[in-house]
Amino acid sequence: MDFERFLRLIGMLVLGVAGWRLGMDAARLGLDSRPAWQFALAFSLVGAILGLLLTPWLTIRPAAMIRQIIRPIPLQQLIAGTIGLILGLIMAGLVSYPLSLLPDPLGRVMPSLGAVFFGYLGLTVAGTRYKDLLAMLPRHLREGRDGEHFILLDTSVIIDGRIADVARTGFLQATLLVPRFVLNELQHIADSQDPLRRNRGRRGLEILNRMQKEGHVPVRIVDMDVEGREVDEKLIALARRMRCPIMTNDYNLNRVAELQNIRVLNINELANAVRTVLLPGETFTLSIIQEGKEPGQGVGYLEDGTMVVVEEGRRYIGREIPVVVTKVLQTAAGRMIFARPEELTRGGSS
Structure with a gap:
């Protein structure tokens, strides 16, 4: 016997007894010549039926709503x-x-x-x-206890995978929440017929599993659901209700959430913030790996993926040389650094 059926029986019994007593009291008023037990039986049957039908709405439903709010x-x-x-x-x-x-x-x-x-x-x-x-x-x-502060994860940041590395550093002091509808979307991607989407979905599931096992930060799958058809719409509504930030790499979700005054934590912005700062005149070692667009240019990359264009660097392709920063260009697409080989800079200055 499930709990709801048990409560129905209790409600039927309680209201049935209450109906019987009410019927006996009504019979004493002398409004009808019928025997008192008929009044009591009629009131008892009505009370039992009401108890059977209304008990879940008076007990289980309000309790579920209170749990959802709290x-x-x-x-x-x-x-x-x-x-x-x-x-x-x-x-x-x-x-x-x-x-x-x-x-x-x-x-x-x-x-x-x-x-x-x-x-x-x-x-x-x-x-x-x-x-x-x-x-x-x-x-x-x-x-309080761990999990007092929450961060909602969306599908893009899970698939990206860098969240696992950030969690391992210990900078995250919050419980990471993965709503069930986000997990369902991840599962749907993992079951895709497209091999690329399937691999991305499986990677996301593996990252979640690894983060839960490593335990650097609490990761919880929650069954909270809200109104909305799209995953992003549900995520924003849930973040507003819980008053907690969303962690995402999705540009559109980022902008829509900010328009609705929802705090957004973007892994890409974090990566940009911790990149190595290079100023004009600084010297560092770079491996030239390919030609640039302009004649004589060579191109290399920093460890964080930043492109470095080396003027007159084509002759050094395949070599690692010291270069001097000449200009740092910040664009919407990212950062680009221009430099010259150090030996040419010294030769030019002398």
């Missing part, structure tokens, strides 16, 4: 809200007796209204000033 709320806010509610109810208890001394009907109504008012007031104050309130708690309660 799940994305950080532990700190839950602790603060609970403390605020308790303080508000304590305040309501202190004023309930004086309020009960008021003449009827105020004496019966005001204590209940006071409990609602002070409970709501405590919850609201704790929600707006929860950081100050938590500062008074012991450190282990104030910091």
Whole structure:
């Protein structure tokens, strides 16, 4: 017997008994000449049917909605809200007796209204000033547990794979969440007939599996779902509800999320931020591997993939030489460095 059926039976029993008692009370009013047991039986049957039909809507459905609302709320806010509610109810208890001394009907109504008012007031104050309130708690309660801060991952950043390397460095201090609809899209890509898409999808699944096994940061698959047809639309809606950032490499998702005031963490921007900074006049060693577009040019690449165009470097193809930076060009597509062989620079300056 599943839990929902068990609750239906309990509800049917409780409301059936309540209906029986209500029927007996109705029979005592003498509104009808029929025997009391007929009233009781009729009310009991109605109560049992209502209990069978309505119990899930009064128990399971509200509980599921409450779980859905509470799940994305950080532990700190839950602790603060609970403390605020308790303080508000304590305040309501202190004023309930004086309020009960008021003449009827105020004496019966005001204590209940006071409990609602002070409970709501405590919850609201704790929600707006929860950081100050938590500062008074012991450190282990104030910091909460791992997973208190979340980052949503989209398909592109998982397939890219660099997220695993970033996680290994220890810079990420948050729980990485992979919504079920993102995992389903990854699975769909892995089952594609196109070999390239299939390999990318399988790579993404392998990276997720490896990150979970390595355990450098918590990685959780979550079944949270939101309204929306497209994965990007669902991801933005979920990030807005959870008030957490999205990590992505998708340019369009990046821009749409920023337009809706959703914080975005972009791996490409991180890679650009940690690239080696080279200024005009600096010297470094470069391997010239191919010709440039202009006559006499040679081309090499830094470890991060940045292209270096070496004027008069064609003669050095296949060699590793010291070069001097002459210009650094930053474009929308990335960074390009122009340089000259050091020996030619020295010869020209002398």
